[in-house]
Amino acid sequence: MQFAIVDGRRSQPEPGLTGLCPGCKSDMVARCGPVRIWHWAHKGMRHCDHWWENETEWHRRWKNNFPSDWQEVIHFSPSKERHISDVKTRYGLVIEFQHSRLDAQERVSREDFYKKMIWVVDGTRRKRDHKRFRSGRGDWRRIRPNTPLFASPFPENSLPQDWIDSKVPVLFDFESSNENPPEVAQRLWCLLPGRASGQAVLWRMERAAFVKAASTGKLDLNWEAGLKQSIEATLRRQNARISMALSRRSRF
Numbered sequence: 001m002q003f004a005i006v007d008g009r010r011s012q013p014e015p016g017l018t019g020l021c022p023g024c025k026s027d028m029v030a031r032c033g034p035v036r037i038w039h040w041a042h043k044g045m046r047h048c049d050h051w052w053e054n055e056t057e058w059h060r061r062w063k064n065n066f067p068s069d070w071q072e073v074i075h076f077s078p079s080k081e082r083h084i085s086d087v088k089t090r091y092g093l094v095i096e097f098q099h100s101r102l103d104a105q106e107r108v109s110r111e112d113f114y115k116k117m118i119w120v121v122d123g124t125r126r127k128r129d130h131k132r133f134r135s136g137r138g139d140w141r142r143i144r145p146n147t148p149l150f151a152s153p154f155p156e157n158s159l160p161q162d163w164i165d166s167k168v169p170v171l172f173d174f175e176s177s178n179e180n181p182p183e184v185a186q187r188l189w190c191l192l193p194g195r196a197s198g199q200a201v202l203w204r205m206e207r208a209a210f211v212k213a214a215s216t217g218k219l220d221l222n223w224e225a226g227l228k229q230s231i232e233a234t235l236r237r238q239n240a241r242i243s244m245a246l247s248r249r250s251r252f
């Protein structure tokens with residue numbers, strides 16, 4: 001973790017520091033070695049949140065786009081199950097940054113726990129994910145001219161299988177890397193939950209625009225209430241035009 005309580009204050013790890021876990025209140029020690037990113041670790045015991053993933057540079061870069069008091073927020077379920085979200089905005093949106101593989105069942109239990117959440121998935125961890133993404137996009141088509149919305153009948157050809165049935169939006173980050181300085185515009189591909197007229201809908205976003213929208217409460221997650229219907233209407237019109245063209249061709 002990036003924060004522990006030292007003298008009553010949330011503090012970042014520094015060599016020699018000890019503190020308390022904001023979740024379970026047990027002792028933590030600052031680990032400031034040369035290999036892994038500096039972090040706080042529980043002293044002599046397993047981590048108090050079994051969902052917690054060892055953090056990478058990628059996690060930290062993402063989390064640090066948001067104020068520090070939105071990071072590592074403790075949540076309790078009615079049954080007193082405790083989890084620590086990566087980011088929870090002032091508007092109640094949980095953002096989880098996922099670097100390692102997560103099986104579908106685990107993914108579902110986190111979506112059920114946090115409910116109002118989105119995933120940001122590190123698409124750079126495995127080279128083949130990015131390769132499949134680039135080569136599998138032959139079936140994508142832009143839903144309307146000059147909009148960043150795309151429809152795909154077979155998202156499993158371009159996106160990692162474990163994520164395509166998520167109940168919440170999933171942002172794939174294929175462009176983040178140490179070689180890309182943060183000021184370079186980076187695109188994210190957001191898979192919206194569910195399907196419109198049987199097709200997956202993808203929304204291309206700039207990283208900075210996403211951070212700004214999430215930080216100001218302007219990220220509209222309730223797309224099923226409006227956008228989805230208008231996309232479905234557009235896709236239906238397009239399909240009707242295509243089938244008309246096909247039937248005309250078969251007549252002559």
Ligand SMILES: [Zn+2]
Pocket residue numbers: 021022023024025026042047048049
């Ligand atoms: Zn703890």
